[in-house]
Amino acid sequence: MGLVQRAIEERGIPTVGVSLQRTATEAVRPPRTVFLRYPFGHPFGRPGAVAEQRHILLDALAALVKICVPGEIVDLPYRWRRTDFAAAASPLRPPGERWWSRVA
Amino acid sequence: MTGLLNRILVQAFKHLPWLGEAWARRYPFLRVAGIPWAPLRKPLAECRLALVTTAGVHLTNQPPFNMVEPEGDPTYRAFPVDTTRELLTITHDYYDHTAAERDLNVVLPLERVRELVGEGIVGGLTATCYSLMGHIDGRHVATLASRTAPEVAGRLMADGADVVLVAPA
Known part of the structure; x- marks a missing residue:
């Protein structure tokens, strides 16, 4: 996965990856990653959990704006089946910030 | 057995x-040199987003990924981003896709990205999704790195992708 991400970035398109295995990501060194301590098969959470899926997706997209150091991996703090996504704070998206309307 | x-x-x-x-x-x-870097040049709200998945998703009428080859299948499938759910399936024996079968957004959040486009958070979506099978090993790692990945990257360029989200399984 990281190899594909690297190839896309090499062509000049900014990329972000979601990782479920940090050691593998550290080895392949893709440019921007959000790491989630979730089981394989669940990079955006649980079936039907719209708030959870949206939250993780928004974090990944915010990483495109917020990560300025090549290779940075942002550890998402969410806990599998424990985090309440109606109340969860994002490490990348402070409340009220229109991060999607700006560049870095 | x-x-x-x-x-x-x-x-x-x-x-x-x-x-x-x-x-x-x-x-x-695979030993890699350096980290490629393409700076974000415009706000996400003006970007066309492309999705790439390694969860083995493909159209029901496309050839499935090869599950017999022990070193994995280094090919990719392309399908329209607005494909309806019934026309998509998953071939991938190396992760539990029970949840993804129930709700594809778990691995490929197509419905969620469409909502973000509707809200103006994402500028738009490119027309085509690219899908690979993540379980690549042995000689096929080189095939992926030297052939498949650059080909997918070239197609994303041609599609006019401004940013790409790469999701695993």
Whole structure:
């Protein structure tokens, strides 16, 4: 996965990856990653959990704006089946910030 | 028997994170030089987003990924981003896709990205999604790195992608 991400970035398109295995990501060194301590098969959470899926997706997209150091991996703090996504704070998206309307 | 053993392994890797960690620590990853970097040039609200998945998703009428080849299938499938759910399926024996079968957004959040486009958070979507199978090993790692990945990257360029989200399984 990281190899594909690297190839896309090499062509000049900014990329972000979601990782479920940090050691593998550290080895392949893709440019921007959000790491989630979730089981394989669940990079955006649980079936039907719209708030959870949206939250993780928004974090990944915010990483495109917020990560300025090549290779940075942002550890998402969410806990599998424990985090309440109606109340969860994002490490990348402070409340009220229109991060999607700006560049870095 | 092989099928049963594989199913047990898939569940073990899903529920025992240390197993994945032990695998990753021993796996001979392709040695890479440097980290490529393309700066974001415009706000996400003006960007066309493309999605790439390694969850083995494909159209029901496309050839499935090769599950017989032990080193994995280094090919990719392309399908329209607005494909309806019934026309998509998953071929990938190396992760538990029960949840993804119930709700594809778990691995490929097509509905969620459409909502973000509707809200003006994402500028738009490119027309085509690209899908690979994540379980690549041995000689096929080189095939992926030297042939498949650059080809997918070239197609994303041609599609006019401004940013790309790459999601695993």
